[in-house]
Amino acid sequence: MCQDMMRAEIWLQDTMGSQKGIEELASKMGYSSSQVRRRFRHYFGLSPGAYRDRLRLEKAARLLIHTSSNINQIAGVCGYRNHSAFSRAFQRHYEQSPRRFRQAVRVSLKRRLNATEDFHYDIREQPSQKAVLTRLYRPDRLRDDLRDWLRHTPGAEALPARLDKAPPVAIFHDRPLEGALPRLDLGVQLSGGDANLALPPAFRTLHLPAQRHACVRLQDIGQLDAAVLYMACRGVSGEGEPISGDAPLLLQAGHGLELRIPLL
Incomplete structure (x- = not known):
């Protein structure tokens, strides 16, 4: 893995809750924005923006399943400006609304409890x-x-x-x-x-x-x-x-x- 693109990927993870743009990442790395986009897509198969959107949605899914935070709070923590933008992005990716996703996965986990191996x-x-x-x-x-x-x-x-x-x-x-x-x-x-x-x-x-x-x-x-x-x-x-x-x-x-x- 190219070390520059590893650092870029980690930066995207670390800043997923912010509105920092790819221009700031490019400036930190000493590249142009187009160079960062091209090199990042070569290594990860996605543009930096699409990659960070994926990270945001995966984090949101974990928060929906495992915490009691409301959807507005989760949207904000994951870098979305408002509830509706988050809900649209989540629906496109998971083919369910955040509320339905939370209910379905939590019900599934509750049902699986008795069938899982016990750990101290x-x-x-x-x-x-x-x-x-x-x-x-x-x-x-x-x-x-x-x-x-x-x-x-x-x-x-x-x-x-x-x-x-x-x-x-x-x-x-x-x-x-x-x-x-x-x-x-x-x-x-x-x-x-x-x-x-x-x-x-x-x-x-x-x-x-x-x-x-x-x-x-x-x-x-x-x-x-x-x-x-x-x-x-x-x-x-x-x-x-x-x-x-x-x-x-x-x-x-x-x-x-x-x-x-x-x-x-």
Whole structure:
């Protein structure tokens, strides 16, 4: 993946709730708007504007399913100027109104609760942290050993040596609702003394805010989707904590894995 277009894609994700235009992105990157549009379409198959619209609608779908926010609030959070513009865009993409989509998916999740595998979980408040991450698109396969996965990721060999023992982390942006744009961030969590690092171009530093999480121990990566589904079903059924719809984190925990699902 071209590093410039990776940064462009991340910028579109980070600014999806704003009205910032492609001209601002082009200026930051030192390209013309037409160059950004052409190069972005080459790598992602969509124009930057269409890509960000897809991200907005997928985020809106997660918020509709997993939170009680009203449609006006969701439209605003996802970067739409008004309820009607959001509803029209949502109807075109999902072929249902936001209200009908919310009702149908929540009913489906409630019905699936008794058929899902049970997982034990703890609820913990995680402090604010930072992580060094690179972005992967449509990864071939997920790995049980995050450190081995990172070791085979392009650019990781240039990370500072003192990060070798830092705990690895993966952030899944197409869960809990599978998106059409599968992508994840892979890297390591930082300790307080690692704030200022010279990083290879494919990596960036990301702030992880303090947040409550449902923490689930997994035996292997194959349990990831089942555990996310279980927590989603419990959340909408009222039998568990409602999840926020934000991207889950996966961390190496001894010889196993710990899934952390952000809660409201």
